[in-house]
Amino acid sequence: KAGVTQTPRYLIKTRGQQVTLSCSPISGHRSVSWYQQTPGQGLQFLFEYFSETQRNKGNFPGRFSGRQFSNSRSEMNVSTLELGDSALYLCASRLGAESTEAFFGQGTRLTVV
Amino acid sequence: AQTVTQSQPEMSVQEAETVTLSCTYDTSESDYYLFWYKQPPSRQMILVIRQEAYKQQNATENRFSVNFQKAAKSFSLKISDSQLGDAAMYFCAYRSRGTSGSRLTFGEGTQLTVNP
Numbered sequence: 001k002a003g004v005t006q007t008p009r010y011l012i013k014t015r016g017q018q019v020t021l022s023c024s025p026i027s028g029h030r031s032v033s034w035y036q037q038t039p040g041q042g043l044q045f046l047f048e049y050f051s052e053t054q055r056n057k058g059n060f061p062g063r064f065s066g067r068q069f070s071n072s073r074s075e076m077n078v079s080t081l082e083l084g085d086s087a088l089y090l091c092a093s094r095l096g097a098e099s100t101e102a103f104f105g106q107g108t109r110l111t112v113v
Numbered sequence: 114a115q116t117v118t119q120s121q122p123e124m125s126v127q128e129a130e131t132v133t134l135s136c137t138y139d140t141s142e143s144d145y146y147l148f149w150y151k152q153p154p155s156r157q158m159i160l161v162i163r164q165e166a167y168k169q170q171n172a173t174e175n176r177f178s179v180n181f182q183k184a185a186k187s188f189s190l191k192i193s194d195s196q197l198g199d200a201a202m203y204f205c206a207y208r209s210r211g212t213s214g215s216r217l218t219f220g221e222g223t224q225l226t227v228n229p
Contacts, residue, residue, distance in 0.1 A: 033215060043204065043219035056216050088156060094215060100146060100208075102217065104158035 002027065004093050004105035012111045018079040021108045025072050025093030031055075032074040033102065034066060037088040046089075049074055050097045078110075086112045115140045115207050119220035126195045127228050133180075134190045134223045136205030144210040147181065148217070149190045153201040161203070164188065166210070192225075200227045 005024040013019050025032050033056075034046040045058040049068035066076040072093075078085055088109050092102040116139045126132035138147070149161040164172045164181050171179050176196075180189045192199055205220040 031215065033217075035217075042221050043217075045216040045218070048215055058216065090156075090158065092158075092217075097215070099215075100163065101160060102215070103160075104150075106155060106157045109156075 004091055004103050006089075006091050006105035006108050008108060009106065010109045010111075012113060013081050015081055015083060015112055017081050018077060019081060019110060020075050020077045021089055021091075021110070023074045023076075023091030023093075023105060025074070025091075026095075026103055029093040029095050029103075030072050031094040031097055031099065032068055032072065033092045033094075034074070034076050035090045035092065036060075037090060037107070038084075038086070043090075046076065055097065081112045083112050086110060115142070115145075115209070115218045117205050117207050117218050117220040119203075119205055119223050121223045122221070123224045123226070125226040125228060126192070128195055128197060130195055131191060131193045132195055132225065134192075134203055134205075134225070136188045136190070136220055138186050138188065138205070138207050138220075140186070140207065142209055142211070146208045146210060147179075147188045148206040148208070149177070149179070149188075150204045150206060150219075151199075151201045152204065152222075158204070162190065195227050197227050197229060200225055 031050045033048040048056040068074045088107045090107045091105045145166045147164045150158045162174045176193045202222045206217040
């Protein structure tokens, strides 16, 4: 059974550009959450999607958005990139909305220059 | 809001020895989950062990066990018979059990080094 797949693994963007990251959850999983990991702020929750609906949102500016498709794949978008958006973005999938265990992907390393 | 604190940025242990990583948390909720995740250099977060707050018995998974002190809001991880493959960053995490969603609140992490 394939794990959580995040693409791309590495990305370099210029300040002011926008970026889209993709996450394919484990087959059959319907919940996808996104986290940002930086040396300064640690791991912070971005948002969670279940059955194409956003269930929860962290404390991030509106430049950060996401969506989930009918096949449970999720994308997150960051517009007007800032240097501080450089981070490892992790995606986690769970079987259902109340499932306990979250399975993480290997992340997308975004560098903003 | 819940907070999780790991006061040990770095720890080291000799192979085959035992090490304990500390974690404290703050919450006003009575029902929740606590987790320890491991993040090796591959960056993928791997669940090590979890504890339901309503369970008084401490969770164990092979060489990994926890000491859950609900009143003290403490949740430490003990690794017995440490192996080189245990070297990683370890994160303590909290999750509400209620309807507020499944967001995980992480601590700052403890970098564990295992010396041969």
